[in-house]
Amino acid sequence: MNTSDSEEDSYNERSALVQSESPTIPSYNQDHDMSLPQETDSKRRRPVSSGLDEPGPVERERASTPDGEEEELTLKYGAKHVIMLFIPVTLCMVVVVATIKSVSFYTEKSSQRLIYTPFEEDPNSVGQRLLNSFLNTIVMISVIVVMTIILVVLYKYRCYKFIHGWLILSSLMLLFWFSFMYLGEVFKTYNVAMDYPTLVMIIWNFGVVGMICIHWKGPLRLQQAYLIVISALMALIFIKYLPEWSAWVILGAISIYDLIAVLCPKGPLRMLVETAQERNEPIFPALIYSSAMVWMVGMADSSNPGSADERQRNEGRARAQEGVESEDDAAQGGRRRYSAEEDLEEDRGVKLGLGDFIFYSVLVGKAAATGGDWNTTLACFVAILIGLCLTLLLLAIFKKALPALPISITFGLVFYFSTDNLVRPFMDSLAAHQYYI
């Protein structure tokens, strides 16, 4: 199966860890322009850098509070947001691991390969295999780099319709075609008979609601759920179609690429972030998982100033999510700004790019797929969570765009290989004798 370019591209832009933007308060915002967290139809596809954007809202808070509380406030959005990211990452990994362990389709090696990994891995010769996996990695990473650069160029020249169409196409494929495949395999595994009309109905509803939630308006939780599901589907595709050794080398290479692309001044992802910030444009929800529940219910209604004072605490607000406000509501954005001033304690969430979800899940899924050892899977899971925690800590300290992949993937890879080769024989011997440590 040759996967289309669109979904290949869509995942690489999804590597990002971004502090969500709250409505900007221009009076406080001295240093830079925080993009309004409005999502517009035309600017949907903001290529997300692997990074955490500057927390302008946090800086604003600092300006408005006494000095002694500065440090406290800047770090105050720490623990809760770590958990708000732990939960979706865990859910995505759980879905992937559960599928890998139960549906054998995703662990069967097929002769088909992605066009991005053209070199076949020959299991007989170690040197050849290693060489081919490196070559595959080079091909894959160059494809990603080229796509990202194309995207930067498109974005710079404001070809929003093109980007938008590309993004719609890729989500269409994920939501309809891949989920159809997934459902088919699940039915095969559990020997469930299903007629086509019912199937069409299910897939149609699932897909259409997904498209609406992700690209337009929808309840926040539903949007988050759909983003988790499409990340899991994407990760499963990678687990199936990437050859064994290539997958590990690609994981390592992409975290290095992530590091370079986000932190280097001329890195494509960094340029994208900066361009988007200059234009005050928000990040596309289709590429970013947002944990923020920022909006006040009364915001859309300018005739109701009282509701603007309402303290908006997070979950359960079926609000028009970020990706949704249309750009012509600039006035609405203005209203939003002022209502934001009144509620400085609104929840500023953190955003994590979908690419991060995908690659975390690929790592854990591959750990679950190779060998029947659950200890390895668990170790990789803990390692990735700790990496994410450290990355968020760094975000809280540095307050700039940070790549979310390197630390977690490094920990994950280290723990995978060491647990698989060192801990597994040890624990197996202990279990055989029933010794406990």
Next chain:
Amino acid sequence: MTLAVFFGCAFIAFGPSFALFVFTIAKDPLRVIILIAGAFFWLLSLLLSSLVWFIAIKASNSQDLTLQRGLLIFGVFFSVLLQEVFRFAYYRLLRKATEGLAAISDDDGSAISVRQMAYVAGLGFGIMSGAFSMINILSDSLGPGTVGIFGDSQYYFITAALMTLALTLLHTFWGVVFFEGCEKSRWWVIAAVVSLHLLVAGLSLLNPLYEGSLPPVYVITLATGVWAFFSSGGSLHSLSALCTLCGFESRASRTMTEVPLSKTPNPQPLPGRRSMWLPTAPGVCSRQES
């Protein structure tokens, strides 16, 4: 070898720790982070000890079974020592980060005290230790098979689950006691914890003579639990107050006297570990300096 065995053993091994997690840890994000970091530290200690064992295995004659067994026993004891070293290292890390943790905790939640961190860290160690011991066994129990077909004990799964439960609880208690000992610089406490852990590991070497390993381990678990209870400020009075109604208000009002370490030099003793998780009535949460 059925679902019954699977669920039974899973609930035996992980039931209490899961309940502890749900009732005491899940609501507070900071505790969740400390729990996972504790699990990570245990994992690191296991990694290093497996590395040492692996090197020893590779350097030795793989045909000599007694030697292999001896190396495994050495691996067990070395791993125990390393786990305690990493527990101490985690204690140091948490102490260093106390102010930082106070800062990143939610504004509406209390900053975490060393006693709570001790409990959470211990539970993190326990959960990870239990998971690593038990999960592979659980997944094997789902599949077809006959237990002990080659002459081994038939009670493998249930004893594994019981042992895992004991170890999880022990790690929790040891965490509390250990951190308390480090706080008060009572080094005999640390030595006691280390030797208890070595004792428990040594008792497990008696398997499959389960009479020799399980009852003593449970006795040790109970004793350590009592020790942890009194070490973290519990008393017989608070136990009786637990059961009476008039104890409820005093318990609720005293729950929040656990002030963070950065604010006062002498934290109020908690009226028993149990009160940490008791839900306080809204409006009753107040910091009382007494």
